[in-house]
Amino acid sequence: MDIRFVNARLMTMKDGPTISEGELWVxxxxxxxxxxxxSTKQQFDRTIDCHGNVLMPGxxxxxxxxxxTFLRSYADDLNLHDWLYNAIFPLEAKxxxxxxxxxxxxxxxxxxASGITADFDMYYYPEVTAQASIDFGFxxxxxxxxxxxxxxxAEMVESFKKINQKDSLASYRLGFHAEFTTSEEILIELxxxxxxxxxxxxxxxxxxxxEVKGCIERHGCTPPVYFEKLGLYNYGxxxxxxxxxxxxxxxxxxxxxxxxxxxxxxxAKLASGTAPIQKMIDMGINLAIGTDGxxxxxxxxxxxxxYLVTAFQKLATKDPQAAHPFDILKMATVGGAHxxxxxxxxxxxxxxxxxxxxxxxNKPNMQPINNIPKNIVYAxxxxxxxxxxxxxxxxxxxxxxxxxxxxxxLYRKANEITQRITK
Amino acid sequence: MDIRFVNARLMTMKDGPTISEGELWVxxxxxxxxxxxxSTKQQFDRTIDCHGNVLMPGxxxxxxxxxxTFLRSYADDLNLHDWLYNAIFPLEAKxxxxxxxxxxxxxxxxxxASGITADFDMYYYPEVTAQASIDFGFxxxxxxxxxxxxxxxAEMVESFKKINQKDSLASYRLGFHAEFTTSEEILIELxxxxxxxxxxxxxxxxxxxxEVKGCIERHGCTPPVYFEKLGLYNYGxxxxxxxxxxxxxxxxxxxxxxxxxxxxxxxAKLASGTAPIQKMIDMGINLAIGTDGxxxxxxxxxxxxxYLVTAFQKLATKDPQAAHPFDILKMATVGGAHxxxxxxxxxxxxxxxxxxxxxxxNKPNMQPINNIPKNIVYAxxxxxxxxxxxxxxxxxxxxxxxxxxxxxxLYRKANEITQRITK
Numbered sequence: 001m002d003i004r005f006v007n008a009r010l011m012t013m014k015d016g017p018t019i020s021e022g023e024l025w026v027x028x029x030x031x032x033x034x035x036x037x038x039s040t041k042q043q044f045d046r047t048i049d050c051h052g053n054v055l056m057p058g059x060x061x062x063x064x065x066x067x068x069t070f071l072r073s074y075a076d077d078l079n080l081h082d083w084l085y086n087a088i089f090p091l092e093a094k095x096x097x098x099x100x101x102x103x104x105x106x107x108x109x110x111x112x113a114s115g116i117t118a119d120f121d122m123y124y125y126p127e128v129t130a131q132a133s134i135d136f137g138f139x140x141x142x143x144x145x146x147x148x149x150x151x152x153x154a155e156m157v158e159s160f161k162k163i164n165q166k167d168s169l170a171s172y173r174l175g176f177h178a179e180f181t182t183s184e185e186i187l188i189e190l191x192x193x194x195x196x197x198x199x200x201x202x203x204x205x206x207x208x209x210x211e212v213k214g215c216i217e218r219h220g221c222t223p224p225v226y227f228e229k230l231g232l233y234n235y236g237x238x239x240x241x242x243x244x245x246x247x248x249x250x251x252x253x254x255x256x257x258x259x260x261x262x263x264x265x266x267x268a269k270l271a272s273g274t275a276p277i278q279k280m281i282d283m284g285i286n287l288a289i290g291t292d293g294x295x296x297x298x299x300x301x302x303x304x305x306x307y308l309v310t311a312f313q314k315l316a317t318k319d320p321q322a323a324h325p326f327d328i329l330k331m332a333t334v335g336g337a338h339x340x341x342x343x344x345x346x347x348x349x350x351x352x353x354x355x356x357x358x359x360x361x362n363k364p365n366m367q368p369i370n371n372i373p374k375n376i377v378y379a380x381x382x383x384x385x386x387x388x389x390x391x392x393x394x395x396x397x398x399x400x401x402x403x404x405x406x407x408x409x410l411y412r413k414a415n416e417i418t419q420r421i422t423k
Numbered sequence: 424m425d426i427r428f429v430n431a432r433l434m435t436m437k438d439g440p441t442i443s444e445g446e447l448w449v450x451x452x453x454x455x456x457x458x459x460x461x462s463t464k465q466q467f468d469r470t471i472d473c474h475g476n477v478l479m480p481g482x483x484x485x486x487x488x489x490x491x492t493f494l495r496s497y498a499d500d501l502n503l504h505d506w507l508y509n510a511i512f513p514l515e516a517k518x519x520x521x522x523x524x525x526x527x528x529x530x531x532x533x534x535x536a537s538g539i540t541a542d543f544d545m546y547y548y549p550e551v552t553a554q555a556s557i558d559f560g561f562x563x564x565x566x567x568x569x570x571x572x573x574x575x576x577a578e579m580v581e582s583f584k585k586i587n588q589k590d591s592l593a594s595y596r597l598g599f600h601a602e603f604t605t606s607e608e609i610l611i612e613l614x615x616x617x618x619x620x621x622x623x624x625x626x627x628x629x630x631x632x633x634e635v636k637g638c639i640e641r642h643g644c645t646p647p648v649y650f651e652k653l654g655l656y657n658y659g660x661x662x663x664x665x666x667x668x669x670x671x672x673x674x675x676x677x678x679x680x681x682x683x684x685x686x687x688x689x690x691a692k693l694a695s696g697t698a699p700i701q702k703m704i705d706m707g708i709n710l711a712i713g714t715d716g717x718x719x720x721x722x723x724x725x726x727x728x729x730y731l732v733t734a735f736q737k738l739a740t741k742d743p744q745a746a747h748p749f750d751i752l753k754m755a756t757v758g759g760a761h762x763x764x765x766x767x768x769x770x771x772x773x774x775x776x777x778x779x780x781x782x783x784x785n786k787p788n789m790q791p792i793n794n795i796p797k798n799i800v801y802a803x804x805x806x807x808x809x810x811x812x813x814x815x816x817x818x819x820x821x822x823x824x825x826x827x828x829x830x831x832x833l834y835r836k837a838n839e840i841t842q843r844i845t846k
Contacts, residue, residue, distance in 0.1 A: 070791060073798035077744045110787035113806075268734035269801070271743040299788045299802035304730065311691035311731070312738070320694040321500045364533035365722045365805075367834045368493060368841040375496035378692070379722035382788075383536075383806035383822075399806075399822070411790045418791040 001045045001392065002027050005358075008050035009372065010034060012348040013057050017329045017373035024055055026354040029168075029392035034348050053386060054359040054372060057348055058117025059302040060336025062261040063240040063290025065123050066107035066140075067100040068092075070418045071295035080208050080270045088295060089149075092124075094421045100125045101132045102413045108138040109407055110300040112396040115385040117355040120202075120261075120290065120340045122175055122240075124150060130163045130170035135404050137395050139355060141340040143175040143202055146186055153189040160197060169391060171341065178204040179215050179223045184230075191231045200341075201232045202259075205239025208272045212244045224249040224258075233258060238339060240290060241266075242280075243273040250276075250283060259286045259339035262331075264308035265299075266292030274316040277309060277323050288335040289328075303380045306332055310377060325377035353391060360386040424468045424815065425450045428781075431473035432795065433457060435771040436480050440752045440796035447478055449777040452591075452815035457771050476809060477782040477795060480771055481540025482725040483759025485684040486663040486713025488546050489530035489563075490523040491515075493841045494718035503631050503693045511718060512572075515547075517844045523548045524555045525836045531561040532830055533723040535819040538808040540778040543625070543684070543713065543763045545598055545663075547573060553586045553593035558827050560818050562778060564763040566598040566625055569609055576612040583620060592814060596764065601627040602638050602646045607653075614654045623764075624655045625682075628662025631695045635667045647672040647681075656681060661762060663713060664689075665703075666696040673699075673706060682709045682762035685754075687731035688722075689715035697739040700732060700746050710754045711762040726803045729755055733800060748800035781810040 003026045009019050012034060025033040025044070068088075075087030095103075100123065111119060118139035121129050126142035133140035142163055144156035156174055163172035174194050176182050194201050205223050206212050212222055219226045225248055227233060233252070238259030245253070245260075253260055262275045280287055289309060291300045306328050313323035337346035345353040361369060365379045376384075388396040401407045426449040432442050435457060448456040448467070491511075498510030518526075523546065534542060541562035544552050549565035556563035565586055567579035579597055586595035597617050599605050617624050628646050629635050635645055642649045648671060650656060656675070661682030668676070668683075676683055685698045703710055712732060714723045729751050736746035760769035768776040784792060788802045799807075811819040824830045 072788075072791065072793060073795075073801055074793040076794070076797050076801060077747065079743050083743075106787060106790060113787060265730075265734065268738050269743065271737040271741050271745070273741075274738060294802070297802070298798065299804065301788065301802075301804055304727065304804075307688075307727065308734070311688065314694040315691050315697060315735070318694050318696075320502050320506075320692065322694070324500065362831070362834060364529060364536060364830075365495075365724065367529060368495070368838040370495060370497040370841065370845070371499070372496075374499050375721065378496055378499060379717070379720070379724075381722065381724055381727075381806070382804050407787075408785070411785060415791040418793065422793070 004044040004047045005050050005055055006037065006047060007052060008055045009052055010348065011054055011056040011373065013330065013333045014347045014349060017326050019372055024348060026389070026392050029354055031348060031350055031352050031354050033350060050358060053361050055348065055356055056359065057333040057346065058355045058357045058388060058390065059115050059332045060288065060340060060342065061111060061116045061119040061291050061300070061302065062288035062336040062339045063263055063292055064107070064119050064121055064300065065293030066119060066121050066129065067095065067103040067123050068293035068295040069103045069106045069414060070099070070421060072298045074422060075295065076298070080272060081210065083270060083296065091421055097125050097128045099417045100128045102410065102417060104129045104132040105136050106410050106414045107294060107300055108133065108136045109401055109403070109410060111138065112388040112401070113385065114300060114302045114382045115357040115388055116300070116302050117357065117388060117390045118337070118340060118342055118345060126159050126163060126172060130172070134169050137169070137390055137393050137403060139169050139342070139345065139390050141342065142170060142172045145175055145177050146190065147177040147181040148183055148186070153186060153193050157193050173202060173341065174199055175202040178211065179226060180211055187230050187232065195231060195234055198235050200235050200237035202237050203239060205242055206244040206249065207241035209244050222246050222249050224252045228252050238286070241272065241275065243267055243275045245276065250280065250285065253285045254283055257286060259288055261288045261290045261339060262309055263290045263292040264312050265305055266296045268308065268312070270296055274312045277313045278317055281323070281327055286335065286339065287331045288339040289331050301382050302332065303382055306377050325374045328377045329373055354389055355391065356389050357385055358387040359384050427467040427470045428473055428478055429460065429470060430475060431478045432475055433771065434477055434479040434796065436753065436756050437770045437772060440749050442795055447771060449812070449815050452777055454771060454773055454775050454777050456773060473781060476784050478771065478779055479782065480756040480769065481778045481780045481811060481813070482538050482755045483711065483763060483765065484534060484539045484542040484714050484723070484725065485711035485759040485762045486686055486715055487530070487542050487544055487723065488716030489542060489544050489552065490518065490526040490546050491716035491718040492526045492529045492837060493522070493844060495721045497845060498718065499721070503695060504633065506693060506719065514844055520548050520551045522840045523551045525833065525840060527552045527555040528559050529833050529837045530717060530723055531556065531559045532824055532826070532833060534561065535811040535813070535824070536808060537723060537725045537805045538780040538811055539723070539725050540780065540811060540813045541763060541765055541768060549582050549586060549595060553595070557592050560592070560813055560816050560826060562592050562765070562768065562813050564765065565593060565595045568598055568600050569613065570600040570604040571606055571609070576609060576616050580616050594764065596625060597622055598625040601634065602649060603634055610653050610655065618654060618657055621658050623658050623660035625660050626662060628665055629667040629672065630664035632667050645669050645672050647675045651675050664695065664698065666690055666698045668699065673703065673708065676708045677706050680709060682711055684711045684713045684762060685732055686713045686715040687735050688728055689719040691731065691735065693719055697735045700736045701740055704746070704750055709758065709762065711758040712754050724805050725755065726805055729800050748797045751800045752796055777812055777815040779812050780808055782807050783809040
């Protein structure tokens with residue numbers, strides 16, 4: 001389906017968050033034109049008048065565990081260790097593949113409503129998540145998550161080969177849960193696999209102070225130093241959370257071009273701490289933003305997340321200029337896309353994937369119009385998302401979902417699953 | 424107009440955030456029944472099927488400067504002092520009464536969309552704000568704001584007598600901008616007036632470390648100690664922000680039953696700091712929440728504010744149990760109402776004012792249903808507000824405004840004003 005968006009404010013993110021007036025054409029799943037308004041004889045299946053609203057690349061949720069929707073607001077007000085071992089792991093063990101399929105789709109619905117067009121999804125049964133994303137029309141980069149208790153490197157290599165050959169909406173990368181849930185034996189095997197496949201590796205990294213202290217006790221160094229020694233970063237990759245990075249850790253991130261994915265809501269709710277975002281910006285470290293899973297956040301709201309990145313940084317550094325909104329928008333779009341290997345979904349430009357959103361300026365919180373990019377970060381909210389398109393298809397428009405099954409069915413199924421598992 | 428809400432989940436806030444199933448009747452501007460479903464011969468003008476959605480008291484925005492909508496996302500990334508003296512004060516001086524009328528209404532629209540049913544509105548021209556709220560149908564408690572440069576105690580006493588006799592939607596309380604913008608002469612005059620009128624006084628209090636240091640240099644004590652000495656608290660009142668309170672300050676708040684109104688988004692954005700909320704909860708100090716003005720926040724989103732109160736507190740105390748969501752909901756509803764003198768708009772009960780909202784649970788972020796009150800604080804967002812009723816009248820329903828002038832007209836006028844003033 002070919003779609004023409006006219007009378008738009010274009011924030012392509014090509015040269016930062018600048019705004020120009022014009023139009024954008026979508027042919028199939030790609031953008032075929034972005035620029036000033038012009039006349040054309042080309043036929044479109046639909047022309048959408050943006051009435052001056054903003055078109056921009058969709059947000060990229062660079063760290064999440066989508067299927068954890070079933071535990072949203074179930075186990076709150078705990079620290080990471082209690083939350084994970086006493087509340088989360090025992091209940092997760094009860095999930096079936098069919099549960100993961102449904103619960104992932106519930107998260108996808110929340111993503112598209114919040115202008116998120118792709119996620120980096122670390123969970124068990126990645127083939128199931130991949131199938132859910134293809135059926136729903138959502139773009140997912142699945143991430144392996146081996147621990148001492150579940151999955152294996154062999155399983156991950158199999159998923160790597162299988163999912164990366166599938167429909168382009170789903171892809172796969174190697175990962176492991178965290179240093180403290182894995183053994184050195186597994187990590188050595190994983191390093192070998194990643195070096196053979198010449199592929200990056202991602203993991204939870206230095207999320208809490210206790211995690212870093214434990215790693216130093218076990219291995220005599222911080223998690224990033226340990227991973228670097230094991231050759232896990234030879235083809236890049238990155239870490240999720242990155243709250244407690246040392247100077248040496250930061251240098252490794254810089255040298256290897258690793259991605260630090262910050263998850264401020266989760267880090268606050270679990271009282272883990274505040275990542276040194278401004279320092280990483282100053283050092284030129286690659287940055288992206290993630291919601292983390294809905295059991296620790298508890299929403300999947302990218303506007304909340306963008307605001308928190310800058311708010312926490314201003315508080316932590318006592319500097320109101322810290323974490324500038326333009327940096328935040330770059331992290332939220334281009335940064336996330338590159339972290340996840342979605343180089344074709346980073347900006348609005350001819351030939352790029354048509355993964356985009358429309359921000360409605362006709363909302364009280366977007367008025368009057370002073371500085372649109374700053375306002376999106378400082379005052380934007382999920383209800384400002386008027387339209388979400390992924391792979392050239394509109395999945396969400398004016399509060400309605402256009403996906404493969406009725407949203408009410410998803411709610412019903414998710415409640416059934418939750419009641420069965422938590423009873 | 425008499426309205427019957429059936430099939431509701433009732434969160435009355437009478438005994439905390441507990442949920443029961445039932446119905447609620449509105450007769451005129453008051454609630455005439457809240458309880459289990461029952462048959463009745465009474466005729467209603469409209470029956471609304473809530474389909475299991477939540478009815479709860481509206482949020483009370485206990486600190487704001489509504490008309491500052493014109494500077495939303497205009498002057499960002501500055502500390503309080505630079506922001507106030509170099510960006511805000513010079514532009515505010517250009518505002519006409521008619522500007523304040525329109526700009527206040529723009530804020531009211533944002534409030535009702537976010538489930539806020541009353542605000543504590545500190546701004547110049549309170550008669551204008553009062554008229555705007557009456558015309559719009561919004562409930563406003565106007566607050567005087569004398570400084571060395573503008574307004575006077577005599578003017579405030581006049582407003583006190585005039586506005587408190589008007590339509591019940593608008594009322595008035597005494598206030599002053601802050602210690603550092605007022606003189607001792609003014610404060611002594613104000614104290615005399617408040618003691619004669621037997622009325623509480625509110626002001627910006629200990630918002631920044633610099634403010635407290637400055638007060639100690641000028642007067643040898645912190646702002647609350649200084650105000651207590653001047654007799655300003657003899658009939659109660661409270662402070663906005665309350666970030667840098669000393670042990671002695673906290674004891675004054677406790678002894679006098681003063682209200683500490685926290686504004687986390689503004690405190691973060693201006694890098695002012697984090698208020699000691701958990702400590703105040705533990706001490707039994709009266710607490711409420713405010714958005715502060717849209718020029719420093721930059722939105723008027725009560726869900727953002729509730730999340731930030733608890734998130735900042737968990738980070739500051741390193742305790743994931745800090746600022747429990749049930750405490751947050753109490754601050755957001757009952758606390759705010761009592762702070763503002765709106766004792767009749769605090770909970771859902773027979774005889775109380777019909778100031779209420781409906782929260783739509785049929786949203787991805789509200790599903791599945793585990794713990795509704797926690798989910799409202801941790802995952803709720805403005806788009807979950809399905810209906811906002813003030814004084815028995817529905818002002819907002821399913822994304823549409825039912826107010827005295829078209830919302831698009833408000834946007835148009837607000838942009839005109841902004842362009843004129845900031846050019």
